[in-house]
Amino acid sequence: MRLTFTTWNINSVRLRIDLVARFLKAARPDVLCLQETKCPDDAFPLKRFKRLGYEHVALNGQKGYHGVAIVSRVPFETTGIRTFCDKVDSRHVSVEFGTGAGLDAPLVLHNFYVPAGGDVPDPAFNPKFAHKLAFLDEMKACTALHPQNGAHHMLVGDLNVAPHEHDVWSHRQMLKVVSHTPIECEKLLDVQAIGGWRDVARERIPLSEKVYTWWSYRAADWAAANRGRRLDHIWVSPSLSARVSDFRITQAARGWERPSDHVPVTASLEL
């Protein structure tokens, strides 16, 4: 069977629910992982997702900031929420799909919203950057994110780091800009390496090619400037690497009316 997964930082799920519906009707992923829902769980637009065919929902929201959600057409069996850096921030939710749906092994899916880290790339002067680095250190130390048993694993989300040279529009001009500083790139790649994760985008698109999933709201013309960054990621365990049959970035969504500054990133797996 084929399962399709999308990750999208929606920057308010309530404000942009019509854009979500537009994407879901066109792309029909089986599973949608959202970040920055900015929505308490009791205000999440459940009915709209149900009408669209997404009846299974795992929520970790909070008022005003952050917030993650997984909505699915396929039932999942268990859900989990992890906290990092002793904060109650809603930055993680996971679900496990069982073999009942036709998979040859269970599949654990982690959805993350890593802290953005503020503006000043020095942890001694900027507590938000210190928090981001500590968050990445905790991800590295988290054994649940070191997939090594018989299950399949995926880790998706807005990781707020563009780790490779061509994950940003200008490596040279971004070296001191939070999201592409050497220390956070190294830490994110450490999380990836210790878990044995495969970066789906970079397994399919050469490192020499520019790839972006985010374009700033502050550009007068985002498409003309094209000063993007690849902040949104889909990682899979080695057991799934050869089963990825499609990967796409829906860049057109950045040009929709009142868009998120992030676009949907989608991978299909043959399970």
Add this chain to the structure above:
DNA sequence: ATGGTCGGCAACCGA
């Protein structure tokens, strides 16, 4: 070199 724009929620904070 600097400031540029969003969303939440009601003055700024976070991005």
